[in-house]
Amino acid sequence: MGKKPHQHNQSLDRGLRILDLYTRETHSLSAKEIADRLNVPATTLYPFLYTLVDHRYLEIDEQKRYRLGLKLLERVGEIHQVYDVRSVARRELVTLSRTVKANARLAVLYGNDVLYLEQEEGGPQANLILTEVVGLRVPSYCTALGKVLLANLPDYDLDRALDSMTLTKITDRTITDRGALLAELQAVRARGYALELEELQLGGACVAAPIRNSGSRVIAAISTSVLASRAHGKELARIADVVMATAADISEQLGYRHEMQEGKGR
Numbered sequence: 001m002g003k004k005p006h007q008h009n010q011s012l013d014r015g016l017r018i019l020d021l022y023t024r025e026t027h028s029l030s031a032k033e034i035a036d037r038l039n040v041p042a043t044t045l046y047p048f049l050y051t052l053v054d055h056r057y058l059e060i061d062e063q064k065r066y067r068l069g070l071k072l073l074e075r076v077g078e079i080h081q082v083y084d085v086r087s088v089a090r091r092e093l094v095t096l097s098r099t100v101k102a103n104a105r106l107a108v109l110y111g112n113d114v115l116y117l118e119q120e121e122g123g124p125q126a127n128l129i130l131t132e133v134v135g136l137r138v139p140s141y142c143t144a145l146g147k148v149l150l151a152n153l154p155d156y157d158l159d160r161a162l163d164s165m166t167l168t169k170i171t172d173r174t175i176t177d178r179g180a181l182l183a184e185l186q187a188v189r190a191r192g193y194a195l196e197l198e199e200l201q202l203g204g205a206c207v208a209a210p211i212r213n214s215g216s217r218v219i220a221a222i223s224t225s226v227l228a229s230r231a232h233g234k235e236l237a238r239i240a241d242v243v244m245a246t247a248a249d250i251s252e253q254l255g256y257r258h259e260m261q262e263g264k265g266r
Helices: 010-020 031-038 046-054 070-100 144-151 155-163 178-191 233-253 258-265
Strands: 028-030 058-060 065-068 103-110 113-120 137-139 194-197 204-212 218-227
Touching (some): 070 218, 103 144
Antiparallel strands (some): 113 137
């Protein structure tokens, strides 16, 4: 095995190696069994084991044996949701891009950034801003996708996200004041879609709407990117209606029922 780079984190490596010991045949292990398999003293493992238990990646039973914790199941659920929404959204993005004659995109919130998962090209009449985006991460606060995802966070999570952000001016239109951004996010919640007008790139605009799962939680968002000259008046209203309708269709296919959620609020 080659020499590990200096950026390699040995503590994280050991924690991940502990998790990798579990297989379909190996459901639980004692501290000694883990130490033997990793060829390290058991006493050096306890800080790692306690930390993994504390974060619910491991559980410990009455016999002091460690097994995989429910946190991993939560993470698997998140991964499945991402794959589900991608497969469903892919079909709808085609229709959206053809209807609006612009690039259509699917994204999720990844830390404080937007991570693009899918894109459908809108043909020769589509704008050419950020043409290759799948796998790309961009700041959330200056994109329509990011705004709609931030706007639908619980208040505590939104405050924590904003606390950790630096609102850097990217163009003259970028919102860099926290109060102004919060007001914008409140407007997004009220109207059901987000608009970004030359905040990320001059000449470009974007309209985005949220995608909800069967539990009514926003798990992703879709958008269409157009030239800024189109994001006004009746044309903006038409684009927003199409994007919101497409997001609603995807949400319904994922199990979200708007009527049921309205009934809960009565």
